[in-house]
Amino acid sequence: MLKPLLLITAIFFTAHSSAKLDTLPEEFADFGLDSDLTISYGDLDQLLKITVIDLGRSDRGFRKGQSGIGTRTRAHKNNDTALEANRFYYEEVVKANLKTGFKKIRLSLEQVPEQIPLNELVLSEQLAYWLNLYTTALLEKLIEHYPIFSTEDLLFGDNSLLDEEFITVMGHSLSLNDIQHNIVFKKFGKNKPIVMYGFHQGNIGSPNLRPEAYVGSKVYYQLADNGEEFVNSNRGMQIKGKDRLYLSVYYQQTEALFDDFEQD
Template structure:
């Protein structure tokens, strides 16, 4: 009986140490992003030549058991899954590079988001599974759409740093300001009383409206103060959607 108790204690301590070992600073991915991403664009040619650290990082994420993940707090979980999505997307592009668009990968029925390329909890799933089946389903956080980057110019910009538990809220807010501040994707025409928005706000309107606010009201705080004042005090604004640019967010084009 005493031996059994000691064995249980050893197993518990082992699980604790294993859980403590995961690097929630995501330093390997942080180094990849700092080296190959600038102003939201990716040096895919360079990353394809030196993919070792990206591959090691993805292997590290794949080794985390689901029961360990379940013990983390929500910010740790979300940072992990967002980084996984972005890292797996980078590797998907690198594995098929050169391409002009992520949409060139796969076929009509087996496009890039249907490819089983994400290794998670002992399974191999798709990017769609990760985004729609896990992130959007489990977490009531619409700002995730500012963080997931689909390797296109129309996406929010890819950060030059990994998402982390401690900075997640700040990073998501900053992503919102950066994305909505891009006038090619989102802008306010005060004189015409029209707001031009990225199609992301049409595709995922239900996520932004979950807490009872219309999309435009929800995103107003991410506009400039002048635009916020116009939207708040200037009467009714119509919404129109900008074109989504699916060309690759590639900084190495022409080099």
């Protein structure tokens, strides 16, 4: 039996959740039962394939501390997570014309509900839409702030980019936190809490960034794959000693999805 339950704070950042969208707008609340309408994400899929480096699954390995020539000082920061999680080509993306690609796709995705009302889509198609919009918008903002030496203030400070209302869908101004907590978690999360694994945040303690877009026909498989990768990595969970389970504090951000957070 694993007890007590402890949360890693040395590696991962303090949990933060703030979203201003109090209730789920009517335009986002319903769904189609047997609709065969689908949304194509070929442009986003291709962009992710050329900008995300897939490093594969964690083997729970640790990077050895590195020391420079002529010094006894060794670097040990995050050695247990340094070899984990996919990487994003920030430097190359910023140098190339690709830096505007995510913004263009985000603006295009915002217009989709004007052409196909979201309420006419089946739930899996809606979920894929929100996850892709979130991912595209997040990467757009991280690219704008690159180079980033610490994401703690950027993500969880008083002016968190997660709270910035720069996304507009059907006349509603939305933040990244609105999409995660007040749309996806409220509409999909209680029945399928696995949606928590669709929200990469650009830091080491969050779920992985996939090198592909989410697709309605396989979105739950993709989320299950994210979840399996996360919990089987040092970033997500670690067992130390005989009775201590350490978790990423990302789980505190998903507390609303659990009936009994501590026990669950």
